[in-house]
Amino acid sequence: MNNRRITLKDLAKELELSASTISRALDNHPGISPETKEKVKLKAEELGFTRNSIAASFRKSKTLTLAVIAPRIDIHFHSLVISGIEEYAYKTGYNVTIFQSRDSLKREKKITETLQNNMFGGVVICQASETKAYEHFKKLTKMKMPIVFYDRVPTGLEASKIIINDYESSFLATEHLIEMGCKRIAHIGGSQSTGIFKSRFEGYEAALKKHQLPVYKELVHFTKDLSYDEGVLTANKLLMGQPKPDGIFCSNDYTAVSAIQVFQKKGVKIPEQVAIVGFSNYPISKIIEPNLTTINDRAFDMGQAAAKLLIRQIEEEDDFIQSEIITIKTELLIRDSSRRK
Amino acid sequence: MNNRRITLKDLAKELELSASTISRALDNHPGISPETKEKVKLKAEELGFTRNSIAASFRKSKTLTLAVIAPRIDIHFHSLVISGIEEYAYKTGYNVTIFQSRDSLKREKKITETLQNNMFGGVVICQASETKAYEHFKKLTKMKMPIVFYDRVPTGLEASKIIINDYESSFLATEHLIEMGCKRIAHIGGSQSTGIFKSRFEGYEAALKKHQLPVYKELVHFTKDLSYDEGVLTANKLLMGQPKPDGIFCSNDYTAVSAIQVFQKKGVKIPEQVAIVGFSNYPISKIIEPNLTTINDRAFDMGQAAAKLLIRQIEEEDDFIQSEIITIKTELLIRDSSRRK
């Protein structure tokens, strides 16, 4: 029993045709007669022939594989984005290979080096938190690798990006708290060296100013990475300090959930005494009681948009476009943690 | 300005050596003199040469890419497993390409067909819930594609598998409730046509029997997919029905959380009046109040183990082994939802 894979040549011999004819027949090339196509396809099915994609990629020097670099894939936001990327890629015949930078610049660099090995048609990137310089990305651009950034995108680098309007979303979230009657609105924010968290703070600030509310610096706290535990610490500070907040806008849902719990434990009524809004629409926001008002950042849609844009770039549909920035529409999901009366 | 990629031949010409020498030098082949190696590596660095992996894969007819088929990657368990796979693969120089079956048999079949295109050295699979026959997997085996299954594994198919001991874990979880003094322990389970959920029920049953406790069929409820909403429905049934449970063992954390909430809302004290245990150690289990006692299924470790086993199979280190089943150790994380006194 011969266990070699069936190749085009085997099919050719079997059918007394040339390999090129077989290849074209399977491609539905117009120059091949319908009868031959039929015969070839039947035989291919019969012998269980499948193209060797490696050989094809090699010959055409192009692949149908996309790379994704995310800080980590076990963070719900990223797993949703990747899910969106995979979904779109699957429909268009592309594969998706994933890499985790684990927020390490060193690892991110290593990965971008790997990407130079011709295996990938393009790459979707959410940069590591450590990354402040972009030389390694520029190297990719130099070798004409299409890139689409998402979420944490490099500032000051001309590149395609999929983002949400963090400023505006935060503005709306804060304005919602104001509409609910809050006067002393606190903010639990993320590291201000990360663009998106800076924008979220600025949106919050702008909303307060627009409505002539004071920005108490005692009510603004920045955490290192918006973890649940940091949220607990920060919420306790707010609980103890002065002035007492009657609303909190948090830059993510974890800190918002911790705030709900800390305040509730002290007998503070949510949303009556303190209204709370989060950011990202994590699964827990629908489970925590009261359900958390939050910003739906449409991570899955971001992923789909990223894949779509990247593939368009790879296939050079509009080769006069150098870069493109797409902003995904967010929505404020009003739930019980902020709904008054 | 010539924009072609640098190839071995270019390097060869530049250094007045043959392509084979270059290739071997970069590979640290013993037959090449140290001086030549040094020269070659320097020049490669200088010209920014990177191997064309496609060409190499083609020539060697082997790739360093693993495929993963998961039902979906935005489920925390799977994203953790994939994270583990990626971590191990990264360290061993493999890439990881992901596919989502979305629990559809049709899509799973389509994906397994794609896998026959020579692009992958092996595949890690968690089968779709719809899948009951394994012909499409057998096709892969027939073409000598190494496979490792995890979590939802095919029964009655000789294959390598990474599993946890669902039966024993559930037994221990239930026994824990018994030790806490529970006499009427309910079970919220998953579809009994899925092996792992059947085993979890059986472990629960066995623990009750061992301790001569009755298995009230009014206290055993199977849901379709263990969703939060189904959990709410089921918990309400338990709350209204007879006999009243004083403990609940749930086959996942979502239903356990919903049970906590439903009972709490009716003023039932957790764990004093009803003790609750979940399964899987989802992030929410550490956040819900009281914190949920649950089984840590070590998803990340499962992923690492799967990658390790798969790569061992690909590299045929023990080619006399036909298949291997690895059971990952679980642990019962005792938290406040079941801790009495």
Added chain:
DNA sequence: AATCATTATGCAAACGTTTGCATATAAATT
């Protein structure tokens, strides 16, 4: 000095597919 062993490098074929061009045959047009 002749032979053998060792070390370093090169030659050339091969992997399976795709594709521009050539060719053969049949059909249509003069």
Added chain:
DNA sequence: AATTTATATGCAAACGTTTGCATAATGATT
């Protein structure tokens, strides 16, 4: 009947790397 056009298929080279084998150059052994 001769020429043009259309249709269907084949030829052969190419993509960049790897690898078994051959060869050249050097050093060691008789």
